[in-house]
Amino acid sequence: MSEAHVTTTIENGIATIEFFTPEHNALPSEILNQLEHEIISAGTKDSVQIIVLKSGGDRTFCAGASFKELIAIEDKSTGKAFFMGFAKVILAMRNCGKIIIARVQGKTVGGGVGLAAAADYCFATQHAAIKLSEISIGIGPFVIAPAVERKIGTSAFSELTLNAHHFFEPQWAKDKGLFHEIFDETQAMDQAIEELAQKLASYNPEALQASKEIFWENTENWSKLLEKRAEISGNLVLSEFTKKALERFK
Template sequence: MDKHGKVSVTLVESVASISFSHPQSNCLTSRLLIELTHSINNAALDKNVRVIVVRSEGEKSFCAGASFDEMLDIKDFKTGKEFFMHFARLLNEMRKCPKIIIARVHAKAVGGGVGIAAVSDYTMACNEASIRLGDLALGLGPFVVGPAIERKIGKTNFVTMSIDADWHDAFWAKQAGLFTKVFANKHDLDEAINTFAKKISVCSTEAIADMKKIFWEGTENWDSLLEARAEISGKLVLSEFTKKYMKNFKSLKSK
């Protein structure tokens, strides 16, 4: 696995598979977020693409959320805001994409990973998957990903996840509305995704584009909303509390 992480795109029979990876549990760096955003945009514009599948590599983690290493290096508000704006741009690109986006969640998803699952149109998971919003323990909050998650699972469930920071299993996530379907294992998950993607790929692209406009009604203010949320995160990531927590966490992980 590339030590800096990577994003790869494959196109098979009009289905674009966008896969990301990072050796630190598939955490999201600025570089990966930019590449993911560009990949979604390119797929949206490509007439040969009719369905998009977002997935990650490895077995134990779908996505560990924001890169601790990069957050520790943030020294000023401008840099902090820009880091979280990368999340905002990715979510908005996925929201505006005129094609169906399927998320493949095969393992643990934290923070930004939950956001990716939430902003996708159809999220398919296996029973090994689980979700968590642990931002509060860091002295942060799920500010940028919050609107997408709240829209999918409702205010009450979003508040619960934001406060308790507990792991919630795949069946909780399905009941809450985040996961559309849950499968017994990764093999069944992949078979189901392939079948579903092929089914959607023969549908009218014009009808899907119009449907997606309806799906996302009421989110027209997200460009400005997510920027305002990025400013909150960009401020808090500079706090002594957050820096101390992340340093202690990295110290424990290195032992």
């Protein structure tokens, strides 16, 4: 596996959407756009009852934003457009009428934490430590904040945000409500995901959709909110502090 991709396979009512990039599953705009499209598409298919969101590879679930693309941003409109990529994926997950299960097999950073938080149910392994590193480079986890804070609460979100160099253990994430189940090995996790997905796929789809609507109550303003947050991030990425911080990643 070496080429970046987003693929969807559908079997027995379960759509598995997989994303992959060679840079530890970091997410450039092109992959974010494809991911948004695949989630929206799967959500409209009558043949799909449940969506499983996963990444390729064994070690890292998602390294967050593509630093190559962040470094290349030279104006506010480009900056906002980049962060809107994450906003659109989160909104696609929110607006999707299907239950979304996230499979977090390894470490996840920044935007990857946002994807896990935007899922309706999240499985992880003992290797799935999480980190929000954004503030250390002069921006912040502003776009993903509503999704993460919705799951773990303001106090835990502030702890995660301000300890920007620290990887928080999977058990911490479970205790705070981000992860629902943790497994020692990927094989056991995949079996549990399959079992839950199959059970859910056999349930009344109208009941599942109604349940999802309840899960996401009071998020009706997110479209405008996340756009505003993307604009804030797009401006900050052009700051002298952030440009200097990003130099070390060139």
